[in-house]
Amino acid sequence: MNLAHFLTQAARRHGAEVGFVWGERTWTWGEMERRVDAMASALLHRGVAKGDRVLVQSKNCNQMFESMFACFRIGAVWVPANYRQTPDEVAWLAKAGGAAAMICHAAFPEHAAACRAAQPGLRSIVSIGPSDFGDDYDALVARHDGEKPAAAAVDRDDPCWFFFTSGTTGRPKAAVLTHGQMAFVVTNHLCDLMPGTTEQDASLVVAPLSHGAGIHQLVQVARAAKTVLPASERLDVEQAWAMVERWRITNMFTVPTILKMLAEHPSVDRYDHSSLRYVIYAGAPMYRADQKHALDRLGPVLVQYFGLGEVTGNITVLPPRLHSLEEGEGARIGTCGFERTGMQVSIQDDAGRELAPGETGEICVCGPAVFAGYHDNPDANAKSFRDGWFRTGDLGHMDEQGFLYITGRASDMYISGGSNIYPREIEEKILMHPDLAEVAVLGVPDPQWGEVGVAVCVPRPGSTLGEAELLGWLDGRIARYKMPKRVVFWEELPKSGYGKITKKLIREELERRSAPAPSPNG
Structure with missing residues (x-):
């Protein structure tokens, strides 16, 4: 299935209902479907074809969210950059990813210029907002309004997303995510992280859509749960809690440092957050002291998962019932949970031998959520895969019951x-x-x-x-x-x-x- 069909399904069933919120503006599912169709048509008219990579440099906004589905719809590959990166860094992504087109927010003209200079194959740039470097996104949507291109036929292994790693030990690498892999990830998120999610739910975005938050919001679309973007570009904690109350937010995805800020801010007690069912955190383990404070302020809503971009956040889960304020029986202190449905974890030594429970080694994983490999990087692929296992580079151990404990990055030891x-x-x-x-x-x-x-x-x-x-x-x-x-x-x-x-x-x-x-x- 082409992943853009998630949006079509939501529009068919709930077309007149609000599907996306940004500050004070709202879009219905029907309006989003129409806008995505128009942008998909615009990209096709500009020569973007199935398999072409479309680099996106943008702050969180409705156009960035729409661009994901527009690319998926025509079989192109969505390549979002971290908008905080420098022009030279994003230009490197354009060249490494072989970008054929770019969608760039008008606030980043230097990035557009650097990408055009670095990547000769970059044929077209669309500007989110008026600019001197490309046609305006909304003007193109208006020009192609009413056009409905057929969704590209895709196979399970056709790429849909280049997920660039954070590059903490060198240049970022493009992890190739595919339509079939992501369909599994969406299903697994709904199964293991947010069971029972429906069109009655609403999700608050407090992280860049370019990475984990983008995956989380794709999951919301699969169940027609609305996505809510704060108006402020930077995290405004009080505004976030006000939106939780206003839109009856039921879930959010974040990282431990942001969850810590949300839970410790005085405004947490000034707004009604009783609608929250799942506050999902990932990206790093959460310190026990911070975990206990968040549980005290928010209640039993915390969900932790462990997973790299290469495995699309899909390795382990620690659900709310296993988060505990108390240190006694039943509490799982220090663990990041057990294996996600359909995934397998192995703790291995340097030779690839599986270690016994309690022994520390490298965390390796296999299963349908593992990516297809790094784009045009055989050396990285050779280092990252061994005997069918993806090597995460994280160290840890498992107990007798299969709960995983992360010791740290191999590079941190x-x-x-x-x-x-x-x-x-x-x-x-x-x-x-x-x-x-x-x-x-x-x-x-x-x-x-x-x-x-x-x-x-x-x-x-x-x-x-x-x-x-x-x-x-x-x-x-x-x-x-x-x-x-x-x-x-x-x-x-x-x-x-x-x-x-x-x-x-x-x-x-x-x-x-x-x-x-x-x-x-x-």
Whole structure:
């Protein structure tokens, strides 16, 4: 099935009902279907054909959401960029993905120019809003209004989406997502993350549609649940809670850092959020202290899943009933859940042998949600697949009942005095201190021990906590060989464009702050 048929189904059954909200504006399912048809026709008239890649550089807006379905409808490949990336970074995506066309928000003329220069095969640019670099999106929709191109016939393995990885260890890679794979993912999300979702539901978007939020919203369309976009470009927590109350939001997808902001903001208690059934978080494990606070403020609505873009977020799930405020029987503390329906997880050593329960190794996965491979990157494919398993690069272990515990990224582990140190465990302990809001532990070179740990901490407002006091508090709570050798305090931790705490950015900032100041004479 062509994934754009989800929208057609919603329009047939619920055409006069609101399907999309952006600030104060609304669109019915019927209006969205008509607009997607018109843009699909416009792309066809501009020479975009099945299999062509369409790069999208845009902030969240209705046109960006529509562009996904317009591309799917004609069999083109939707290639969304993180709109916070620089012109040069997006130009690299255009070239690496072989973009034939581009849909670019008028706020990014430098990105359009850089892409045109870097990718000679870029034949057409459509501008969201009036600009000097392309035809206006809404004007094209008006010009082709009423046209209804036939949906392209697609096979299960036909690509529909190039999902660019975040590139924390190098250039982003284009993970190829297919129509059949994504149909499985949509079904699985409805089964494991949001059971019982119907046209009566509504979903609030608090993350860029270019990545996980886009997948989440595609799932909503499959059940004709409305999507609600806040008016503000940046996260406005009070506005978000106001929209939860106004639109009776039942689910949202987010990452732990944003969920933490939502749960800790005073406005959480000023608005009615009793409609919420599923607050889904992914992208990183959530620290236990933050998890407990969110449960206390929001109730038993938390759903955690673990999954990379390459597996479309589809590896494990921890449903609401297994989130618990209490530490007693039944609580699953520190786990990211059990295998998603139709998926299989294996903990393997460096040689690909499966390890016993409780043993730490690389988390590997197989099943219908695994992507088709990286576009035009045989070296990356060779490294990422082994004997039919996709290697996530994450470390962890499973217990006897099949619950998965993530230790951290393989790249985060460091070796101090011959012992493997997994920062995640130390960070969990440090965050139990009431004066700390965030922490990241990294290994840095040391002439005596090889590497030692540095804890970068963000104190809560008004805290006077110092290094010696924190290390004294930690003494006895973790093994001595795991103790950080240094503690530094910053006002905030640098985060990726998706709101994740990223060790690569923290390490760069740590090195910058540790560098000696240049002499006055140069």
